[in-house]
Amino acid sequence: MKKILFICIICCWIPSKLSAQADKILWYDKPAQYFEETLVLGNGTMGAALFGGIAKEKIYLNEATLWSGEPVAPNPNPDAYKAVAEIRKALVEENYQLADSLQSTLQGPYSQSYMPLGTLEIDFGHSGESTEYYRELDLGRAMAKTTYTNNGVHFTREYFVSHPDRIMVIRLTSDQKKAINCSLGFQSLLQFKTEIEGDKLMVNGYAPYNVEPNYINDKPEPVQFDENRGTRFTSLFQIQSSDGEVTTTDSKLTLSNATEAVIYISIATSFNGFDKNPVTEGRNNEALAKERLEKAMEKPYDTLQKNHLTDYGELFDRVELTLEASEKATLPTDQRLLQYTDGAEDKSLEELYFNFGRYLLISSSRTPGVPANLQGIWNPYMRPPWSSNYTVNINVEENYWMAETANLSELHQPLLGFIGNVAITGRETAKTYYDTEGWVVGHNSDIWAMSNPVGENAGGPTWANWNMGGVWLSTHLWEHYAFTQDKNYLAQKAYPLMKGAVDFCLDWLVKDQQGNYITSPSTSPENIFITPDGYHGATLYGATSDLAMIRELFEDFIKASEILDRDTEFRERVKTVHEQLYPYQIGKKGNLQEWYYDWEDEDPKHRHQSHLFGLYPGHHITMEETPELAQASRTTLEIKGDDTTGWSKGWRINLWARLWDGNRAYKMYRELLNYVDPDDMKGSRRGGGTYPNLLDAHPPFQIDGNFGGSAAVIEMLMQSRDDTIFLLPALPDTWESGSITGIKARGGYEVALEWENTQLKKTVITATVAGNPTIIYDGKQKEITLQQGQTVEVDW
Known part of the structure; x- marks a missing residue:
């Protein structure tokens, strides 16, 4: 009877709890077999991917600063810039094949790779059948849990990674005394050694000094180690139990006969900045890891948990979205996703x-100067897809599209700090590769702030030679100011960096035969044109995406210069060049031209839509001010269609939202949540979408689709530009009633909305600074005046 009663309690508790938190809990009724089924935890620096196994728990561990490589070598291709004149000459002569081939001389080394720190294995030695299995990730608490019953004993594991205490904690409990027995071991693809120090398992190791990208297959040693080079790491593991016994071997910790125990994991690396040798100028990783472990173990588990929940909750609880209740939460999340993919309604899943x-x-x-990479901070591979690097022609920027709108401005700082780093290396690249002033960034970068165009003189120009990364990144500097209105930040940090990017543009732009400013050479990220005589090429001049990004940067810079009352003459020069940029062109199909000429694309449905930058994430193509360009953008999206990769779908949802087409945006949001089988599973559901653990499927896993999709939800419900706020501009019909609170608008405003029957019912605006915003809803317009800290309800 006792066992039967316990099962009833569990069966009743799970649905009631999950129904109440259908929008904040991922849960599953079996352990993960593949990475794309794991539950991911992180404190902004340390990452963990949990499999939740019964007999054996496996946890992939990562650390945001553990990369291959070392500070970039200055001037790796000292004569590169000499090729620019030759390429321009070839373009003037319309010899596009020669221009493509010459681009290889404007290429340098590849980026380095984000490394897997290692795998913690906890062997519980269970035998026999286990029942009542359940694992969850609680987004409201940033905690994971695994529970099950084995041989009549109910076991629970709780996991979290604390930002304030810089530690990972796992608590093991059982409902019968002295029932917990387990051993801890560690493995890594990196060079490492384990030793026991007292009752701690200590791992010291180092990363390679070079890892070739996973798509380079002609190198005899793609991974290169040297004990005197590469970032060092230390991982410490310790078990604390009031009634169990902890014993050690040379490579394992063993816990015997415990009722409850806490496992502490501390990690540190020697990374000390993009320009510091991690061996000779690095931090003392072993001392750091020990210090964090010792401080954490002085605190009771409840204190560590409280510190974690308070810190995390202060960020997560700022925003609340409410749509429509769903009973689907009583299903495991992967099953919900499958049913949703097959057409079921599930607003709580959205x-x-x-x-x-x-x-x-x-x-x-949450790591200064180290942004989230292509996989966030979760990577199990030695040669991860695309090096798990910073791909600057969309992906690292998409990671941060919602940082400001979702009221997480502090989390923008790692990218903003990184921009300051890459501007330093980028000045050398500007001189060496382009013979210009200012700073520049190519297609890829890494933790060492690499800025050169990649390819090693053999890369395809369609991707390797794009050089607008610094221009795109610099728009984030202005965005942070636009939301925070922090003039000190603008004056001291953003403006000098923006000016450096503008300097590069002014030197790089040349005039075409009509006297318009264009870039030459230029490419449109990863796309290929077809000339009238049938040549398929990448190198042209005046690519629309180049000029769109430059337009946006120039407009941002002009506003910043006026606000700060700086550089009047320079500002006037920027205005003049801005006015003389080659204008947007509308093609014969009614589309926004991607190329200088109205040429066909090799792949009309290509995943990149960089020439629509001015619509989103830029702001100079708008429905009300440039309706013809907005319509041409719409036609472009219609031609491209909706079937694309995960991150690209995230971008297109935002583009449709900016076109005020909520139903089309929602259609693609649903498609973004299409179930995709794990990569190594022999399944039939493939393509772009979402894995069982809700991570984005490019495929393979790229986190930018998650971030782009979340940003798009806010963009459907609220948009802003300068001091103008648009309410429910792209509300889908299916989101008939709902509310959202805590989102941020440019100008320094916090917005809360409630709507019923697709009609706005309540609007609350709070000012972080004094201002006079214009509020627009359904064709109606109101101007309000707000003092700093004032909250008003706007009546319609």
Whole structure:
């Protein structure tokens, strides 16, 4: 009877709890077999991916600063810039094949790779059948849990990674005394050694000094180690138990006969900055790891948990989205996702995905100068897809589209700090590769702030030679100011960096035969044109995406210069060049031209839509001010269609939202949540979408789709530009009633909305600074005046 009663309690508790938190809990009824089924935790620096196994728990561990490589070598291709004149000459002569081939001389080394720290294995030695299995990730608490019954004993594991205490904690409990027996071991793909120090398991190791990208297959040693080079790491593991016995071997910790125990995991690396040798100028990783472990173990578990919940909750609880209650929460999350993919309604799953994006940003972006990478901070591979680097032609920027709108401005700082780093290396690149002033960034970067165009003189120009990364990144500097209105930040940090990017543009732009300013050479990220005589090429001049990004940067810079009352003559020069940029062109199909000429694309449905930058994430193509360009953008999206990769779908949802087409945006939001089988599973559901653990499927896993999708939810419900706020501009019909609180608008405003029957019912605006915003809803316009800290309800 006792066992039967316990099972009834569990069966009743799970649905009631999950129904109440259908938008904040991921849960599953079996352990993960593949990485794309794991539950991910992180404190913004340390990452963990949990499999939740019964007999054996496996946890992939990562640390945001553990990369291959070392500070970039200055001037790796000292004569590169000499090729620019030759390429321009080839373009003037319309010899596009020669221009493509010459681009290889404007290439340098590849970026380095984000490394897997290692795998913690906890062997529980269970035998026989286990029942009542359940594992969850609670987004509201940033905690994971695994529970099950084995041989009549109910076991529970709780996991979290604390930002304030810089520690990972796992609590093991059982409902019968002295029932917990387990051993801890560690493995890594990196060079490492384990030793026992007292009752601690200590691992010291180092990363390679070079890792070739996973798509380079002609190198005899793609991974290169040298004991005197590479970032060092230390991992410490310790068990604390009031009634169990802890014993050690040379490579394992063993816990015997415990009722409850806490496992502490402390990690540190020697990384000490993008320009510091991690061996000779690095931090003392072993001392740091020990200090964090010792401080954490002085505190009771409840204190560590409280510190974690308070810190995390202060960020996560700022925003609340409410759509429509769903009973689907009584199903495991992977089953919900499958049913949703097959057409089921589940508004709570749509909320869950939005909340998951916010959770992932909090969990992966709290390391100064080290932004979330292509996989956030979760990577199990030695040669991860695309090096798990900073891909600057969309992906690292998409990671941060919701940082400001979702009221997580502090989490923008790792990217903003990184921009300051890459501007330093980028000045050398500007001189060496382009013979210009200012700073520049190419297609890829890494923790060492690499800025050169990649390819090693053999990369395809369609991707390797793009050089607008610094221009795009610099728009984030202005965005942070636009939301915070922090003039000290603008004056001291953002403005000098923006000016450096503008300097590069002014030197790089040349005039075409009509006297318009264009870039030459230029490419449109990863896309290929077809000339009238049938040549398929990448190198042209005046690519629309180049000029769109430059337009946006120039407009941002002009506003910043006026606000700060600086550089009047320079500002006038920027205005003049801005006015003389080659204008947007509308093609014969009614589309926004991607190329200087109205040429066909090799792939009309290509995943990149960089020439629509001015619509989103830029602001100079708008429905009300440039309707013809907005319509041409719409036509472009219609031609491209909706079937694309995960991150690209995230971008297109935002583009449709900016076109005020909520139903089309929602259609693609649903498609973004299409179930995709794990990569190594022999399944039939493939393509872009969402894995069982809700991570984005490019495929493979790229986190930018998660961030782009979450950003798009806010963009559907609220948009802003300068001091103008648009309410429910792209509300889908299916989101008939709902509310959202805590989101941020440019100008320094916090917005809360409630709507019923697709009609706005309540609007509350709070000012972080004094201002006079214009509020627009359904064709109606109101101007209000707000003092700093004032909250008003706007009546319609």
